[in-house]
Amino acid sequence: MELNGIKPAAGSKKNRRRVGRGIGSGLGKTAGRGHKGQKSRAGGYHKVGFEGGQMPLQRRLPKRGFKSHLLKYNAQVTLEALEKLGAAEVDMMSLKQAGLIPEIAKVVKVIKTGELKLAVKLTGIYATAGAKAAIEAAGGSVEAAVGKQA
Structure with a gap:
């Protein structure tokens, strides 16, 4: 060849x-x-969506809602995931290294899904009311991050 x-x-x-x-x-x-x-x-x-001069569909329908571009910076972690992680102290860096949240995340919140039997100390991480109660019941504590809650 x-x-x-x-x-x-x-x-x-x-x-x-x-x-x-x-x-x-x-x-x-x-x-x-x-x-x-x-x-x-x-x-x-004619351009895409042109209807011969009739008011086009995209203009006839009402405008509704939007999706925030800041959502990509928010992440959430479950109690179940914290249990599997098995660390006594948890902060943003430990969650990123474990792959539980994306590298881009700036705000993390723990949500009440699953059970937690391990005493965990959260630093710089938010928690919902139910999650906070579950963490404290297991003997842990929540030190929320300073600033606005997401």
Whole structure:
């Protein structure tokens, strides 16, 4: 085999359609565009969602809600995950190293899902009321981060 002998598989390459090249091609004269009108002309076509001047659907429907771009910086951890982690003291760094929260997270909150029997001391991490009660019942403590709660 030589480099100059390499060819694509038979039938894998198809010639592109050459329109407007005479009657014999089957796509001469109007070149498959029909007669007159906006669609037949070069550069003549409407934008996506155009409904012939009628108020478009995206403008007829009411605007509703939004998704905050700051949500990606928030993370949550369950009591079950803390139990599996098995550490006596937990902070943001230990959660990131364990892979429980993404590296980008800035605010972490513990939620009450599952059970916690281990005494855990949380530092710089928020907890819901139910989660805080469960942590304290297990003999742990919550030192929330300074600043606004997420």
